[in-house]
Amino acid sequence: MTDSMAEMLRQDMECEGLLECFHGLKTLDRECFRALVESAEPLTIDEVAEIVDRERSTAYRAIQRLLSAGFIQKEQINYEQGGYYHVYRPTDPETVASDMQRMLNDWYAKMGQLIHEFEEKYGERPESRVPAEN
Numbered sequence: 177m178t179d180s181m182a183e184m185l186r187q188d189m190e191c192e193g194l195l196e197c198f199h200g201l202k203t204l205d206r207e208c209f210r211a212l213v214e215s216a217e218p219l220t221i222d223e224v225a226e227i228v229d230r231e232r233s234t235a236y237r238a239i240q241r242l243l244s245a246g247f248i249q250k251e252q253i254n255y256e257q258g259g260y261y262h263v264y265r266p267t268d269p270e271t272v273a274s275d276m277q278r279m280l281n282d283w284y285a286k287m288g289q290l291i292h293e294f295e296e297k298y299g300e301r302p303e304s305r306v307p308a309e310n
Contacts, residue, residue: 199245204228208238209247209266218251218263239264246275 225235
């Protein structure tokens, strides 16, 4: 994790780094997301776990983080004889990009407000000015 915004801006980032930057997701989450994106069909947890070479429970936790962040969708498939299972697919990229843009705009507005508060709090105050000498 980077320590400052300046350090973050100096780093070379890939677009997938937004998973980590915006939502604090992990490397495994990115691997699971990539597996879903590269698959022609939706995948089960077991299939994702096999692709990323992790235990099912570990892959499940990563999938849950991706679901919570809105990067993937879950679909229930029903068996004809009863019962069901879930498959996962990536969310439409335009929807994800729109959500990230909205989050960035909110962050930008918040940072602007904090900068304004900083300026008001620490800016030069009229009563603390020293008169210029002639």
